Amino acid sequence: MVNDTTRLLGLDGLVAERVELDATGVPVVHLATGCEQARCCPQCGQRAVRIKQWTTTRPRDLPVGGRPVRLRWRKRRWYCPTPACPRQSFTEHVAQVPARARLTTRLRQAAGAAVADGGRTIVQAARDHGVSWPVVAGAFTAHATKVLPAEPEPVTVLGIDEVRRGKPRWAWDEQAGSWTTTADRWHVGFVDLSGGQGLLAQVEGRTTVAVTGWLTDRPPVWRDQVQAVAIDMCTVFKSAVRQVLPHALLVVDHFHVVQLANRAVTEVRRRVTLTQRGRRGRGADPEWRMRNRLTRSAARMPGKHVDRLVDTLEALPAPIGAPILAAWNAKEDLLDLLATARTQPDREQIHRLLHRFYARCAATDLPELHRLATTIETWWPQIQAFLTTGITNAGSEGTNRVIKTVARDAYGFRNPENQRLRTRTATTRRHRGQLNPA
Ligand SMILES: [Zn+2]
Numbered sequence: 001m002v003n004d005t006t007r008l009l010g011l012d013g014l015v016a017e018r019v020e021l022d023a024t025g026v027p028v029v030h031l032a033t034g035c036e037q038a039r040c041c042p043q044c045g046q047r048a049v050r051i052k053q054w055t056t057t058r059p060r061d062l063p064v065g066g067r068p069v070r071l072r073w074r075k076r077r078w079y080c081p082t083p084a085c086p087r088q089s090f091t092e093h094v095a096q097v098p099a100r101a102r103l104t105t106r107l108r109q110a111a112g113a114a115v116a117d118g119g120r121t122i123v124q125a126a127r128d129h130g131v132s133w134p135v136v137a138g139a140f141t142a143h144a145t146k147v148l149p150a151e152p153e154p155v156t157v158l159g160i161d162e163v164r165r166g167k168p169r170w171a172w173d174e175q176a177g178s179w180t181t182t183a184d185r186w187h188v189g190f191v192d193l194s195g196g197q198g199l200l201a202q203v204e205g206r207t208t209v210a211v212t213g214w215l216t217d218r219p220p221v222w223r224d225q226v227q228a229v230a231i232d233m234c235t236v237f238k239s240a241v242r243q244v245l246p247h248a249l250l251v252v253d254h255f256h257v258v259q260l261a262n263r264a265v266t267e268v269r270r271r272v273t274l275t276q277r278g279r280r281g282r283g284a285d286p287e288w289r290m291r292n293r294l295t296r297s298a299a300r301m302p303g304k305h306v307d308r309l310v311d312t313l314e315a316l317p318a319p320i321g322a323p324i325l326a327a328w329n330a331k332e333d334l335l336d337l338l339a340t341a342r343t344q345p346d347r348e349q350i351h352r353l354l355h356r357f358y359a360r361c362a363a364t365d366l367p368e369l370h371r372l373a374t375t376i377e378t379w380w381p382q383i384q385a386f387l388t389t390g391i392t393n394a395g396s397e398g399t400n401r402v403i404k405t406v407a408r409d410a411y412g413f414r415n416p417e418n419q420r421l422r423t424r425t426a427t428t429r430r431h432r433g434q435l436n437p438a
Contacts, residue, residue: 005029009064011104013038013094014073022070031073033092041080042099043087048078052089059097060130061104068130071104073097103131111136112143116425117434121409137418144421147432152192152200152218154225158248159191160237161396162206163403187420188237189403190214191396193230199399199427202420211240230393232256233379252382253392254338261331262295264372268327269294271368276320286312287324294324298332299339326364330372333357338383342390350387354380402427 005016013035020028033039040047057073075092093099096106107129114125115136126136163186170179188210190200203210215223228249231237233256241250269291273281281288290309298306313325337353361373376383386392403423413419429435 002034006034011061011071011094011096011106013096026068026070027064028070028072031071033073033075033094035094038075038092038094039078041078041082041085041087041090042093043090044080044082044085046081046085048081048090050079050081052077052079055091057097059102059104060107062107062110062129103135107131108135108139109143112139112141115140115422116144116147117429117432119426119429140425141418141421144425148421148424148428152197152222153195154222155192155194155197155200156225157192157194157228157230157391158226158245159189159193159230159393159396159399160211160241161189161191161232161393161400162234163187163189163400187403187416188214189396189399191393191399193391193393193395196431197428198431199403199424202423204416206234206236208236208240208243211237212244215240215244228385228389228391230391230396231382232393233260233375233382238382249385249389250382251385251389251391251393252379253386253394254341255392255394255397257334257338257376257379257383258297260375261334261372264368265294265324265327265331266291267368268366269324272320272323276317286316287320294328295331297335299335323364323366326360327366327369330357330360330364330369333360334372334376338387341387345387350384399423399427 003016005019006014009016009029011031013033014031015034017030017032019030022028036047054074054076057075059071059073061069061071063069077089077091079089080087091099093101096104098105111125111129111131114120114128115122118125120128122133122136122140125140126133129136172178173180186206187202187204188206189202192198192200201214203214223245224247226245226248228251229237229241229245230251230253231241233252238250241248269287270281273279273285273287277285281291283289287294290312293301293305293309298309301309309328310325313321313328315321316324333353333356337350337357340350340353357376358373361369403426406423406426407413407419410419410422413422
């Protein structure tokens with residue numbers, strides 16, 4: 001019964017009887033049922049003996065040897081032998097071609113895997129497999145739920161980060177006479193920073209309840225294993241972690257601190273230009289021309305560039321140059337402090353550098369620097385934890401980039417459930433062994 005063509009085709013339960021070429025040269029494979037189980041009633045399991053009629057089904061399948069093929073399965077419709085069975089008749093079906101299926105199971109699986117494991121968009125996977133968009137979307141969901149683990153494996157360092165989902169939308173409120181936000185959707189992502197599991201989960205909304213909700217859903221054993229949590233300077237995350245993971249060390253890494261310090265420098269520069277020159281900065285202003293250099297780390301600049309930067313600021317009229325130089329110095333003090341991370345700094349050294357930064361901020365009357373110093377003070381325990389452990393949330397930031405890329409490739413998502421599933425499959429590809437060179 002089993003011939004070479006059947007073996008080559010590899011559709012379990014179906015036998016290739018002959019292959020013809022149609023008018024356009026496409027192979028047409030005529031199939032017959034080769035499985036006794038197909039004759040058994042799906043409801044009562046009894047083996048049927050009386051044929052009701054013959055039908056032909058044309059399920060679409062994967063290409064064979066790179067060529068598309070057409071399948072023609074001539075199959076029987078049987079009368080169920082059990083008189084009391086509610087299923088009076090049934091057609092034959094095999095695992096690769098379920099009842100009423102217009103696609104083979106393996107084609108559907110391949111289309112779903114192209115999206116979940118191959119990183120293809122739904123549109124492209126649909127084109128590649130000659131099926132429709134909804135078919136691929138359904139196949140993706142089925143494949144993703146099968147390959148994604150229901151529960152994350154143990155994590156020792158957890159990253160929590162937020163990412164905006166789509167663009168915020170505003171609407172004019174007639175009664176209040178102002179613009180109000182109608183859609184400002186955020187996802188909070190949980191990332192495995194110690195292992196390779198990538199994005200563990202995403203939850204909607206950036207509230208304490210959203211974060212504690214996901215964490216309390218995990219088994220206590222899993223929660224106990226989390227030793228450190230990296231967050232950005234967000235009080236929502238801080239209080240959520242305190243509540244649910246009271247034993248875990250909270251860490252704020254340098255990225256967000258540097259960002260904050262650079263923002264203070266930019267704010268000072270813009271304010272003094274505005275108050276001293278009476279307008280916004282423009283190309284003729286030296287402080288405007290050096291705006292990008294001001295927010296770069298001096299340690300990463302050639303020495304002569306740093307000298308020139310300081311010279312230019314000192315040559316400016318004092319009401320403009322002096323505040324910018326003070327802000328720039330405070331930012332550099334903070335960078336020096338952060339640079340001690342991963343160098344096993346002693347308490348004395350950290351204390352000295354921190355004090356220098358605070359003193360620099362206190363010596364000025366710049367509100368931007370006072371605010372910066374207050375924020376650093378508020379978050380000092382978490383920043384200090386970064387200096388001693390060197391834990392960063394960079395893994396979460398990398399995940400955010402993948403989330404954005406997936407969303408752009410898809411031209412946005414309407415359904416947050418789909419978006420979560422897509423980003424989870426995209427960020428766990430390496431861990432699931434889908435990015436190996438082989
Ligand atoms: Zn039956």
